[in-house]
Each structure stands twice: as structure tokens, then as C-alpha cells.
Amino acid sequence: MATLPARQSDDKGLLSPEFMTKLEQLEILSRKIFAGRMKGERRSKRKGESVEFADYRNYVVGDDLRFLDWNIYARLERLLLKLFMEEEDLNITLLIDTSKSMDWGNPNKGMYVKRVAAALAYIGLVNYDRVSLYGYSDTLAYEMRGVRGRRLTSQVIQFLQNMPLEGNSNLSAVAKRFATRHTGKGVVVLLSDFMDKGGYVDGIRYLLSRNLDLYAIQVLAPEEIDPTLVGDLKLRDVEDDDLAEITISKPLLDRYRANLTAYCTELKNYCTRRGITYLFTNTRVGFDILVLSYLRERGLLR
Numbered sequence: 001m002a003t004l005p006a007r008q009s010d011d012k013g014l015l016s017p018e019f020m021t022k023l024e025q026l027e028i029l030s031r032k033i034f035a036g037r038m039k040g041e042r043r044s045k046r047k048g049e050s051v052e053f054a055d056y057r058n059y060v061v062g063d064d065l066r067f068l069d070w071n072i073y074a075r076l077e078r079l080l081l082k083l084f085m086e087e088e089d090l091n092i093t094l095l096i097d098t099s100k101s102m103d104w105g106n107p108n109k110g111m112y113v114k115r116v117a118a119a120l121a122y123i124g125l126v127n128y129d130r131v132s133l134y135g136y137s138d139t140l141a142y143e144m145r146g147v148r149g150r151r152l153t154s155q156v157i158q159f160l161q162n163m164p165l166e167g168n169s170n171l172s173a174v175a176k177r178f179a180t181r182h183t184g185k186g187v188v189v190l191l192s193d194f195m196d197k198g199g200y201v202d203g204i205r206y207l208l209s210r211n212l213d214l215y216a217i218q219v220l221a222p223e224e225i226d227p228t229l230v231g232d233l234k235l236r237d238v239e240d241d242d243l244a245e246i247t248i249s250k251p252l253l254d255r256y257r258a259n260l261t262a263y264c265t266e267l268k269n270y271c272t273r274r275g276i277t278y279l280f281t282n283t284r285v286g287f288d289i290l291v292l293s294y295l296r297e298r299g300l301l302r
Helices: 017-023 070-076 109-126 150-162 171-181 201-208 250-273 287-297
Strands: 042-046 052-058 080-088 091-097 130-136 140-147 187-192 213-220 231-236 243-248 277-282
Touching: 017 109, 017 287, 091 109, 091 171, 109 130, 109 150, 109 187, 109 213, 109 287, 130 150, 130 171, 140 150, 140 171, 171 201, 201 213, 201 250, 213 250, 243 250, 250 277, 277 287
Parallel strands: 091 130, 091 187, 187 213, 213 277
Antiparallel strands: 042 080, 052 080, 130 140, 231 243
């Protein structure tokens, strides 16, 4: 794991106190139930041994006979199974694209995804979920794993603020590395512009191999969606310095917009067919609106 460069910054750069108060009313949801190694504060009714009795349900063939209430059977001649409140631990992972292409746009894409990540991390922390954060380009360059509890909020926000935006993106290599190292289940939120020359298919396939509850949030800058460049230009790729000399005309811009729309639609359809929740946004949409409205509508938050 690389060491983050030392740089002083304050929490208000990502989340305001007023917004954090709103976030405290939310929790991150999983479409599946994931039990971690440590007990958390999420609770659900399950059949099994635990610390607190919750309820009964009728016995069905195949249930464990150890959890039958024989006293009730002796009185009522009914086979009822004991249910207990079990504490569950939700693992939340934020994979944040910190490649050089994210350092672009007004508002800046990199700052935008850091703010979204900070908001989701804070929601997890106040709910005592286990939160892991990774900044990636062509490798998992920066990581903070398995943090829990509100007291670590400042450390998490500082970690996000200090992550540099540099390097070439390689989602395939990063996702393969992540899937190899992390065999647990949980919610994974991937924050990226998905502008990767190697594509996104292999990377998403690696993540799906771990049966993760996966969310893909694509973030683009307004200048990428609707560029206003004209004339004879020499364009340089911000990640690998590739040069291209082109004449930008209205027909070329129209073709660019059509290709971008097709690319984003293809990504959305690819995700949807595989049970991944996909969300597109541009950085002119307030990140607070994205969190408080759109992510709640898509079922990530409640």
C-alpha cells in the first residue's frame, strides 16, 4: 500500500456539518444479507443461537429440531420454532477511480467522487458498518480497510482528501487484484468515469465473480458531455500523453456526442443485465442531491 502524501486539509472540503447531520438519518442497504466476522449493530430475525429471543414460527420439515420449543408443544401440541435476534455486520467497499482523467472538469470529477465516497463512508461509520476505501488507477494504490465507528470520520475524510489524482486507469487489473485479495461478500460501490482504454467488461466480470452487491456510478464532467472546442487543435490524452491532431467541426462534435451516448448506454445495459445498479451523473448535479435523492431511489440508501 502506498503512503499518502502529507497535506493538511479540513473536513469541510468534502462534507459540511449540516450535510453530515442529514446523512446520520440514512443507512446503506444490501439486496442480500451479509454476515461479517464481527458482530455489528444490524439485527434481523433468524433461526439460530443468539443473545436475544425474538419470535416463533411454525415448524417445517427440514428445520433444526434443536430450536423447537418443547414446552409449548407439551401445552398446545404445536411444533413452533424459536427465532432469535442476530446481529449482522455489513461490509461496505468504495472503489474510487483516482486516475489522472478524474482530475478534470468544472466542477472537478475527482473532487466530486471523493465527496460521494465521503458521504457513503460516513453513513456506514455512523451505523457501525465495516467500511473499506480504495483509490485506484492501474493498481490499488491507496487503501483504508475495515474501519468502523463515527470516531474515525476525520481520518476517513482526510484519507480521501489527500488521495492524489494520477496514473493511468486499468480497471481490469485492479478488479482482478481486488477479487483475488477479498473473498468476503458485501456492498461494493464503484465510482469512476469508466474512460478506460482497456474497457470495463473484464473488470466488472472479476467483481461479479465474488457475488458482490455491486453499484456502478459513472461520473462525467460537463465539458466531456457537451464540449465547445472548435477549430484545428492538437489534443493530448491526460493519462498516457497520446497526441491527436484534429479539426473540430459541428458534424464531428455531433458524432462525438452520439458515440458518448452510445457508450454510456452500453455500459448501463451491460450492468443492468448482470444485476448491477448503474447510475450516471455529471458534476453539475450536486453531490448532495445524488446522495440524498438518486441513491435512495436506486435502493442503496434508506
